[in-house]
Amino acid sequence: MNSDHQAEASSGGPIVRLAGVNKHYGALHVLNNINLDVVKGEVVVILGPSGSGKSTLCRTINRLETIDEGTITIDGKTLPEEGKALARLRADVGMVFQSFNLFAHKTILENVTLGPIKVKGMKKSEADKLAMQLLERVGVANQAAKLPAQLSGGQQQRVAIARALAMKPKVMLFDEPTSALDPEMINEVLDTMVSLAREGMTMLVVTHEMGFARKAADRVIFMADGQIVEQATPEEFFTNPQSARAKDFLSKLITNH
Amino acid sequence: MEGYLSLWDEYGARIMESFWANLQLTFWAFIACAVLGTILAIMRISPIPSLRAFGTAYVNIFRNTPLTIIIAFGVFVLFGVFKLQLSEDFQFNFFLIAIIGLTIYHASFFCEAIRSGVNTVPLGQAEAARAIGLGFLPAARMVILPQAFRGAIVPMGNVLIALIKNTTVAVAGSVAEISGLMKTMIELRADQGILIFLTVAMMFVVIVVPIGLLITSLSKKLAVAR
Numbered sequence A: 001m002n003s004d005h006q007a008e009a010s011s012g013g014p015i016v017r018l019a020g021v022n023k024h025y026g027a028l029h030v031l032n033n034i035n036l037d038v039v040k041g042e043v044v045v046i047l048g049p050s051g052s053g054k055s056t057l058c059r060t061i062n063r064l065e066t067i068d069e070g071t072i073t074i075d076g077k078t079l080p081e082e083g084k085a086l087a088r089l090r091a092d093v094g095m096v097f098q099s100f101n102l103f104a105h106k107t108i109l110e111n112v113t114l115g116p117i118k119v120k121g122m123k124k125s126e127a128d129k130l131a132m133q134l135l136e137r138v139g140v141a142n143q144a145a146k147l148p149a150q151l152s153g154g155q156q157q158r159v160a161i162a163r164a165l166a167m168k169p170k171v172m173l174f175d176e177p178t179s180a181l182d183p184e185m186i187n188e189v190l191d192t193m194v195s196l197a198r199e200g201m202t203m204l205v206v207t208h209e210m211g212f213a214r215k216a217a218d219r220v221i222f223m224a225d226g227q228i229v230e231q232a233t234p235e236e237f238f239t240n241p242q243s244a245r246a247k248d249f250l251s252k253l254i255t256n257h
Numbered sequence B: 001m002e003g004y005l006s007l008w009d010e011y012g013a014r015i016m017e018s019f020w021a022n023l024q025l026t027f028w029a030f031i032a033c034a035v036l037g038t039i040l041a042i043m044r045i046s047p048i049p050s051l052r053a054f055g056t057a058y059v060n061i062f063r064n065t066p067l068t069i070i071i072a073f074g075v076f077v078l079f080g081v082f083k084l085q086l087s088e089d090f091q092f093n094f095f096l097i098a099i100i101g102l103t104i105y106h107a108s109f110f111c112e113a114i115r116s117g118v119n120t121v122p123l124g125q126a127e128a129a130r131a132i133g134l135g136f137l138p139a140a141r142m143v144i145l146p147q148a149f150r151g152a153i154v155p156m157g158n159v160l161i162a163l164i165k166n167t168t169v170a171v172a173g174s175v176a177e178i179s180g181l182m183k184t185m186i187e188l189r190a191d192q193g194i195l196i197f198l199t200v201a202m203m204f205v206v207i208v209v210p211i212g213l214l215i216t217s218l219s220k221k222l223a224v225a226r
Helices: A002-006 A056-061 A084-093 A108-118 A124-137 A153-165 A184-199 A212-217 A234-239 A244-256 B002-045 B049-063 B067-079 B090-119 B124-131 B138-150 B153-173 B178-188 B190-220
Strands: A016-025 A026-038 A045-047 A069-072 A094-098 A171-175 A203-206 A221-222 A229-232
Touching: A002 B190, A016 A056, A016 B153, A026 A056, A026 A229, A045 A056, A045 A212, A056 A171, A069 A108, A069 B124, A084 A094, A084 B124, A094 A153, A094 B124, A108 A124, A108 A153, A108 B138, A124 A153, A124 A244, A153 A184, A153 B124, A184 A212, A203 B067, A212 A234, A221 A234, A221 A244, A229 A234, A229 A244, B002 B049, B002 B090, B002 B138, B002 B153, B049 B090, B067 B090, B067 B153, B090 B138, B090 B153, B124 B138, B138 B153, B153 B178, B153 B190
Parallel strands: A045 A203, A045 A221, A094 A171, A171 A203
Antiparallel strands: A016 A026, A016 A069, A221 A229
């Protein structure tokens, strides 16, 4: 599977590069001069308090959010503003949302095959085969004929991961993938993500799951007030945070758990 | 009672023929307004500002213009002044102009019905479609509109019901339809005036009530489970 995902990654540079990215919502400076490189195979976890801009950052990478200043490149190609070129680049970036966003009127199988068939022009038989492999892998192959509303949240989110993987993306973005789940379903999704990370997928994950950050992250990025305040290995970050904001953030987590 | 039966002897065939014209007007105008209304709705949700502006302007102009005026404009201006000849057949030409008028008017309502359906589709559906690399039109066609239509059964049905009844306005465009015949019958058979009214009203009720029931059951059956 690993060579599959990465097959199209060509240039030696970072898969994702954000340079001098700024974004405002009115007076709120939601992304403040963000510079970030994610290299091939790297798993980057973004942590931070609510409203720190971490979800916005994640969503700018496939331009679900526009930016005011700066550049974003995916595998060396600058993210276009609109049109077909943007759609093509988005196909290289897998996205998993907090609220799953499975296509509600399509079956689980159709959810996974829509992209390969309509965007990549794959034959239906081939796409079905690929989709069944991916559904097998995330453990919901037996639900393939059902509609999303018939599945639990955890199952839906695993289907969403399969849907993103079906496009053979160069990088996967996870925007708080477990925040809308019941506690008993969080682990099934995190386990899927951990195994994906172990297989070498390049991942950028916004989450509140410290366990995932410890287990799977190569690097932790801590954001506050639209800025990257601190970045370190998970080990360093959790045991020896440098900034006052990060210390404060971590101390609150500990008292809460 | 005898008087009423003699009315049917005298006018029965024309009553059926005229009402058939109303049903034909409904059929063709609904198909055409569904197509035009859907195109307008796509324009109104599109990322292109000029298309959005066009869609908005269209809806605001034609939704706010009385249907009688639109149809009269078709007949007196397009036909009368500009000699618009869609068919060699004089009567059929009026019939076509009436269909166009009904279509132009009801397309604005159909567009808004679809838009209300689009509002039932969570924003995340469009984001997910874009995230797998679908452009605006494929995303609209394969993800947004199929759900929007299913969420808009009731408002679309209301457009259909309004259209059925509004076909009587085609009398303003010289189409031989039921309300025109009703006026003629009332003038010539004043003894049966009330029954003539009731008869014509009942004909519409008989058509519209089952459609209303069908709409309700379809809207439940086709609702998208979330």
